[in-house]
Amino acid sequence: MRPALLVVVVALAGVTAGAQRAAAPKPAQAPAAKVPGAPAAQPLEPLSYVCTMPGDENVLEDKPGVCPNPKCGMKLVPVRLVSKWSCATNTAFIKDAPGKCPTDGSELVRVTVEMTFGCPGTKDLDTLEPGKCPDGTPKQRKYAARAHGNHNPQHGGQFFMAPDAWHHVEGVYLASGTFRLYLYDDFTKPLKAIDARPIAARLVTKQVYDPSTGKENELEKFALVRKGSYLEASIGQRSLPARMSAKVAFKTGDKENLFDFTFDAFSRDPAAPKTAPAPVKTTSAAPRPSSPAATKPSATAAAPDPNLIELGVNPALIATPIPETVPEMLAQLRTRTAQIREFIDKGEFAAVYVPAFQAKDLALALDEHRRELTDEKQKVVEPAVQKVVRSAYMLDAFGDLGNKQQILEAYAIFTAAVKEIQSAFPEKP
């Protein structure tokens, strides 16, 4: 039972951990940033109800209830979600209106935050309703930024986050030959009409790179027309896999954002059964190891769990323990590097983080063997491992954005560093 549980926990932690990392460019916690103002002069935003169960972060109800997982039965907890403005790179400032970030002068970006009412210097008195502090003064509004809890496709398509970390899109290619681009906010709620109105987008199905201008020449493109909560174009049935790029400006005059989609099959309604689950873009806990050894299960468990493979899970998405020997580590590193490339080639950008983080952990494990090398080779390994760590996180971040060119650039850094590591370590003991 213990080994089985360990493998499941390792697999769950590994498979899910990365999703939240890139998916949540804001810290999951934020300071209780205080914004002075009258505590309850206006009607309060309604309460929402969320599930604290790992894996169910996407549950968002407008009335009390229980989490959908019947085995757990936890009660939904109330939160008051409001839309505010904050710096793109820190949540030290939460403002009511657009403006400039005082730290770097960038435009403030939209964020969904939890609002509570509290007293200075303590979290113990925080409540969802206004009230008074022990000294008789009114409680102040406090805001805490929320993580992106749900990066799962809602309509069976491919889901990406925009670089502004607030907008999210999902591309869907239906068997009817229709392409749809669903638009969401940072809580994966469909955009309100007022937020969708300024968005301009087109779908490019054929383009060639012009080296003389350094730009793509678009040979076939379609306007994406707004229809309710999504944009749509009829592009006809194409041979699969079908590759296409949505170019989206979220505001008039804004820089276009590129989202590259690759459809191996036509998108299906999410209610339809899936044979192989996509990597779950949600959160889970990695149990804190009691000792460094706890992070290195025995090499006998190095192969992906056959039970998970039986369930149809792509081996590239299954976390495996770090093997004990250097040659095994190098072999796994090679496999993981190839798996990243496969995901990129297939357009499954959101899955890239799984083998990338596994490769990163392998590189860190190899770094622990650095001292076994000659001085010259040691000098190669440490900076190379550092680059693998950085570029793995870069792949994770870029995977969520869905821009293939950016992912390939990060992958080039990654593979160059992996090659340096491989060149330094002997293939055989």
Added chain:
Amino acid sequence: MKKVVCVGLVVLAAALATERGEAHKAVTSKYTYNDDVFPILRDRCGRCHVPGGVAPMSLMTYDDAFPWGESIRAELIAAHMPPWNADGGFGELKHAHALSPSELDVILTWVTGGNPRGSLDQKLPAVTLVNDWTMGKPDLLLPLPEYAMAADPMEDTKEFTIATSTTEPRWVRAVDLLPGTPAIVRSAVVYVKSAAAPTGGPAPEQVLARWVPGQDPEPLDSGAAYRLPAGAQLGVRIHYKKTWSYESKPMTDRSTVGVYFAQASTAQEMYALPLTSPALPTADAANKSITFSQTIDSDLRVLALSPEQVPANITLQVQAVLPNGTRSPMIRLNTRADWARRYWFERPMSLPRGSKIEVTANLVDPDLMSAAFGTPAAPKAAGPSTLRLALSVIPAGAKAVAP
């Protein structure tokens, strides 16, 4: 199997028990601030990211650090922080200010995995700003006049001239700067003022220090020294910059230059060998890369390299090509505004006459993170039309002489 998965989920759920209203505080990090992150931040970042330090925020308490999680993530992935812009895999440099791979991973895991604090009962030691001479008290203290920075400007560069009042020539092994108001002193260059025009070849090194926050001076202890003429005047160019905390506030500074004299009565004089590029490609040029080289006409030992005039956000690679064709990597840099320091080689590089110093500059911004996320790049003023680097050298075979 399903049962096992469910048990696994329950275990994870128990581990993740959260407070009311914090449903989406997803904690995936096995590292906590108290146990894992704080020691790294204190030791690697605490000279600047401390209350009163030059950095825009302190990271020395949990409450200080966690709002900046995303900023920390972006800066680390882009290799902007720590501000050591040299590639560790190319050339061998002293005092690399870099995180080890595991330190990097700990912080990145923490900032992306829910920023867990650790035990609430755990009290961390307070970290306070240390503003003192890292090499001990200097032999000669040269206080600068007070500089008053008005409320409006966010940054300014001020040039000071100070008299050394030395009555005889002296050898100097190091020069340091002690900021009066560390929060606004962003960088400084200390140099010997001289009327001599540059010759293009090696000339006595006049730049005594390129100071950036968090970097200790490099003492010349191997017989090399800077020559300080009798009665020399020093130029001190300080770049002042307010962080957002001091926006719209008038500030003052009175920094002090510290001079450490060499103990020996004789030494080998440091020279500077300038390397200047032809005109750089223009912004609209298809080829954004340029390579140039300079052949040295005498045997030299190269101690350090300083990017004196380089555009920010480019990649610069310098290597020596010996007469027999052997290539010795010297440095590869991603240049950043405000971080122009002198890079000291781990060991002096001996270059025989006829060696070439080959410099390749790629003007494409290497910062993929800023490009992807559209975070504002460092302000790009019109860049210089040429590159200028300087090698700090000692002619091989030079004898120690009196100053």
